[in-house]
Amino acid sequence: MLAWTIYITFIGVLVLMLLPRDNARAARIVALLTAIAGCVVAFVGAIQQTDPGKVTEITRVSWIPSIGAHYYLAADGISLVLVVLTGLAAVSGILFSWNIEKRTKEFFAFYLALIGGVYGVFLSFDVLLLFVFYELTIIPKYFLIARWGSTRKEYGAMKLALYSFVGSHLVLIGLIAAWVVAKGRLGHASLDLIELSKVAFPIAFQHWVFPLVFVGFAILAGMWPFHTWAPTGHVAAPTAGSMLLAGVVMKLGAYGCLRVAMVMFPEGVRMWQGDIACLAVAGIVYGAGVALVQRDFKFVIGYSSVSHMGFVLLGLATLNTIGLDGAVLQMFSHGIIAGLLFGVVGRMVYDRTHTRDFNDLETMQLGNLLPFAGVTFVIAGIASMGLPGFSGFIAELQVLMGAWTVFPKLTILSGVGILIGVAYTLRAIQKGFYSDAPPKPVDHAHPMEPISMPERFGAVMLIGASLVIGLFPGLLMNWIEPCFNSPLSMFARLLVKGGSQ
């Protein structure tokens, strides 16, 4: 069932290619229907999965027997959470790019190709297949930014692509080395993640391979100091592009860290755990601090993403159940909230005012001109600063709980990051929507177009998702928790101290 999320999305890409070039309306509708179908399949498939703690096989076909590669799709609770997130992000992204007029058909084709690749990564349990899907997402990403972006778009696109490729190559080197060693230990070639998660790699080997693979993936997760692609990429991307970049693409990196690097090399994680946590907290505090002084509205959100992804990495570094639970929940939560923030800033504000400079926005009193945008941003901001009732709170709460036991001092430091988070969000709300600066006379000749229906739907959907998870986190926790709790799961080796050899 869940495999159809991938197929439907790529079928959508094909249909879009066959459409006549100038029929923008048809392209939008096809794209929206495809995304909705994917989202529905994701939901239904996720609910049908009876035992989220177990890896449930979807398809497994031999692909390249000589190296042991399979076309192997499967899902456990963590995949389910991220597949559902991708479904939601895909639909809302299309709703927020309803006004794309330039080469509409191609835009949505690239957009859906990216989504299809993301679904693929989250459902692959063969390392090679996962890597192929992972690489597949780089190409549409590049074109979406370079063609439909704004502010220094070629630069942003190229930087993102180069960072991604460097990361991929680190991963590739590590995986090839692991394949060789695993072949020696298993007696046959294998790229099956579940099989690899049981191989006892030599400790010295793990110590040097783990950082390669982990950092390779973590670059895409925005780990400090390899985060610099994120703000420029987010700012340059078109609205839907930044929503996807922050919403799901950064999650690809974090997912790779967890699913591949950490599962395969548990001794490696234990050795580097403290360093990862330090970098994560540096990202939390640094991202927040830099967001506090930006003049460009979108840069604020861009850096806030770096800060929030720091919590994911911190959660991963704790290596205890509650911290990992929190990390996965934070992936979901940040995907929803960052998508919403970029939607407001990119679509509702920038497309209407054609500026993101706070000095200009201050004179516009947008809170009065676009009340819906103002209220949405306030709610998204509250969710983003981690106030209770929204998904961000419960996620960060668990990450911090997990971190307290392992790194008490770093936990207190990340509290400072949360505080700066409050400060930059308030500043953005104030400067962007409700400033006290003397207002510029309203240009009545060119009134701003009111907030359209697709935007309203998209915003309400995302706010609803964050609120529902904030109030009933059990809905997702029931999927995430069994993955880490079960002694038979692929993560068991990670959680038991010193139990791998």
Place this chain on the structure above:
Amino acid sequence: MNHWLTILTLVPFIGGIVVAGLGAERKNLARGLALATSLVGLGGAICLWLHFNFKSGDLQFVEKFDWVPTIGIQYFLGVDGLGALMVLLTAIVTPLAILVSGTLFADGKQNNSHVYYALVLWLQAGLFGTFTALNFFHWFLFWELGLIPAFFLIKLWGGPKRSPAATQFFIYTMVGSVALLLSFLAIRLATGSFDFIELAGMAKSGVLVTKLQAAFGWKNIGLIIFFGAFLGFAVKVPLIPFHTWLPAAYSEAPSPVTMLLTGVMSKMGVYGFLRILLPIFPDQIRAVLTPLLWLAVATIVLSACAAFAQKDIKRMIAYSSINHLGYCLLALFAATAVATGVNNSDLQKAAALDGALLQMFNHGLTASALFLFVALLERRSGGLRGLDDFGGLRKIIPVFTGLMGISIFSSLGLPGLNGFVGEFLIFKGVFPLAPWAAAISTIGLLVTAIFLLTLIQRVFCGPLNERWAKMPDLTTAERFLVLPSIALMFVLGIWPQFILGAVDATVVKLVQQLNF
């Protein structure tokens, strides 16, 4: 199982959603609906009070379900005497604040009244939730839910310097909240519980500290965790030196909002001390008792002196608020003292805590009444409220002068009015437990009398400022508006048993909790 408390919290919350949905045009409907909702809340709180069994200090109207079982989060509501008292206070102050809000929107300078009323109702929901929730997660949700409406009420409808005031208020409170959150996460890790009642039990048997030390391996971890939680509440009360957000926030907020801030929101901090810090960290409080008492004394004396130096009536009353809540904290801290040489130390502690609870209610009543009078004065003066802007008003608005005078005398603790009983009990209890602190604090009482009398003299007595020769006296509607507060001041002054009887069982239980 009953759902009284859930319903009580949901009423203003849903009312707020409905009011927000009305749109900016239907102003009168928005106001009427908001008022009706808050009156339903008042009715509910009175029913709660009437059905409450005051003989028992136990939790009543308890609702308890698993919410997120994996991390020990429960939906856990319940009130004892303290909770019931605070719910009643919230329910009384909110309709009054909504009633005086009409002026804000009368001249058309301010708009979006529907959002304003919705925020007020959400603030009320947050307060109800805070005073009834007994699981940290559940409680923290409402603690923060109260903060957001307050921030926007100040930011969008406040005075000229509203933006910095609102931001300062928010950031200060958030610093406290984050410290509080981290502390409770540490506690949760060590003990596996978020339940206030369960944690209090662990503290009494000494398990809490042992568990914390075992989990973190630091000897002084109990004290560190205590300071984190302390910061959260000390900012909210506020205790000097964490008070600097308060004068700006209170004076820039529109007066009806100030009524809510001082009348009820400041009680959240004191409530937190009583419900959370005192039962969970008695040993830690005892370990740093002397510095804490000094802080309370400094709060009392310095804020009274600061009030004396103010030129703006609103700021003056704001500082006097800090002063009045200082007495509550003095009583709280003194009640933890190890009083070996004192006769009947339990009785003294109970007197101090009784006084503190009474003072919380009294201050809510009196301070909100004072800000209400300031709102009415501003309505007449077109927003002026400097101490020197007026003079001789008693000749032209005698009824206003008389009623505001009663509130002022209640605030300075004149016997026969409500303020006296609370402060008397506090001093009666604190004197034997911490004589020096009580002695120095009396300076605060003296200075309070001086600045409040100065206020009466400068505004209402002396030669008439001709500018206000045509100032209208209280209208009939306004008289009815202030009547309930004034009547309660007399009732509580003459018959304090109304409150004391209700909270006594709770206080006795709290004192027992402190002795081991």
